[in-house]
Amino acid sequence: MESFLSNNAIYIVMIIVLIVWAGIFLYLLSLDKRIKNVEKELKDGVQNEK
Amino acid sequence: MLWKIALFIILSFVSIAGIAFPIVENPQAWYEFPNIPGLEENAKIIFFHVPTAWLTIIAFLTSMIYSFRYLKRKNLDDDAKAYSSAQIGMIFCILATVTGAVWAKFAWGAFWSWDPRQTSIFALLLIYGALFALRSSIESEEKRATLSAVYSLIAFVTVPFFIFIMPRIMKGLHPGSADDTNAGPVVNFNMNSSMLLIFFLSLIGFTILYFWMWNISYRSIIYRDKLNKHLIRG
Numbered sequence: 001m002e003s004f005l006s007n008n009a010i011y012i013v014m015i016i017v018l019i020v021w022a023g024i025f026l027y028l029l030s031l032d033k034r035i036k037n038v039e040k041e042l043k044d045g046v047q048n049e050k
Numbered sequence: 051m052l053w054k055i056a057l058f059i060i061l062s063f064v065s066i067a068g069i070a071f072p073i074v075e076n077p078q079a080w081y082e083f084p085n086i087p088g089l090e091e092n093a094k095i096i097f098f099h100v101p102t103a104w105l106t107i108i109a110f111l112t113s114m115i116y117s118f119r120y121l122k123r124k125n126l127d128d129d130a131k132a133y134s135s136a137q138i139g140m141i142f143c144i145l146a147t148v149t150g151a152v153w154a155k156f157a158w159g160a161f162w163s164w165d166p167r168q169t170s171i172f173a174l175l176l177i178y179g180a181l182f183a184l185r186s187s188i189e190s191e192e193k194r195a196t197l198s199a200v201y202s203l204i205a206f207v208t209v210p211f212f213i214f215i216m217p218r219i220m221k222g223l224h225p226g227s228a229d230d231t232n233a234g235p236v237v238n239f240n241m242n243s244s245m246l247l248i249f250f251l252s253l254i255g256f257t258i259l260y261f262w263m264w265n266i267s268y269r270s271i272i273y274r275d276k277l278n279k280h281l282i283r284g
Contacts, residue, residue: 014069021065025058028262035269042273046280 053258060255067248068097077242084242089225092157096241096249099153101256102146103171107213108260109139110178114206117199127272129195132202133185134267138260140178147171158223167224170212177205 005012073083073091086093116132119125150168151161162168181201188194221229241249 011070014066017065017069018062021061022058025061028266029054031266032262035266035273038273039269042277042280 054262057255057258057262060251061259064097064248064252064255068094068252071244071248077244080244083245086241089157092153095149095153097252099146099149100249101252102142102149103213104253105142105256105260106139106146106174107209108257109135109142109264110202110206110209112264113139113202117202120195120199121203124192126191126195126275127268129199130271130275131264131268132199134271135264136178136181136202138263138267140175140182142260143171143175143178147175154223163223165217165224166220166222166227167217170216174209174212177208181205 067081071081071083073085073093075085077084083093113132113135116128116135120128120132147168150171154163154165154168155161158165181198184201185194185198188197217224218226219228221227
């Protein structure tokens with residue numbers, strides 16, 4: 001496995017790109033969630049004041 | 051939620067296929083790409099570089115549409131949508147320029163050679179750069195929104211010329227130029243069906259990614275403004 005990967009370096013690039021993409025994807029997911037929470041808090045806060 | 055999973059799968063597949071699928075002289079298996087004369091291994095950039103240029107157009111178009119809606123309805127939420135879309139468009143415009151320059155070093159021999167394609171994207175960067183300079187120089191919210199909406203409408207008129215027309219009618223190094231020997235418009239240049247499929251999957255994936263980024267971006271701007279107003283009043 002190791003010798004195959006060191007002879008075909010392009011697969012290592014592929015694995016790295018996949019890891020980077022997974023990281024970006026998870027970051028976007030968490031951002032989305034965070035904003036959803038802020039939206040909810042803001043809505044609840046405005047209703048409580050009324 | 052389903053589209054997020056689809057996005058993850060599409061772009062993961064595009065990364066795997068775009069990077070690892072081999073380029074051969076006579077493709078037989080479905081996972082083999084044809085050798086395009088003059089491009090060779092460099093041809094794989096099409097799966098990642100072209101979508102960034104594509105998103106530039108989509109983002110500036112969206113910005114133009116919401117600028118128009120702002121002028122019609124005078125709702126500041128539309129301004130937030132137009133502004134965040136222009137921001138993402140600018141990011142992808144820079145990415146297209148930089149990835150193109152890195153590729154050009156190995157395909158043409160120099161990072162920058164004022165090819166028609168490079169010149170036109172440089173002009174586009176300047177035009178949309180001025181939009182942000184304009185926005186940051188105006189204090190009043192309504193005035194800023196109106197002026198930048200008008201500017202965005204006029205700026206978008208130049209986009210089809212700079213992206214689609216000028217680089218194709220002029221001779222140049224970029225694939226798809228008037229004297230390109232690989233023939234035809236950029237999209238068709240000697241790709242086989244599996245290469246075309248992955249190319250279009252990549253375009254679809256990046257488009258979904260754009261809408262997600264845009265959605266997160268304008269929601270945060272809209273709620274920041276709401277919160278600000280709330281705090282000032284409260």
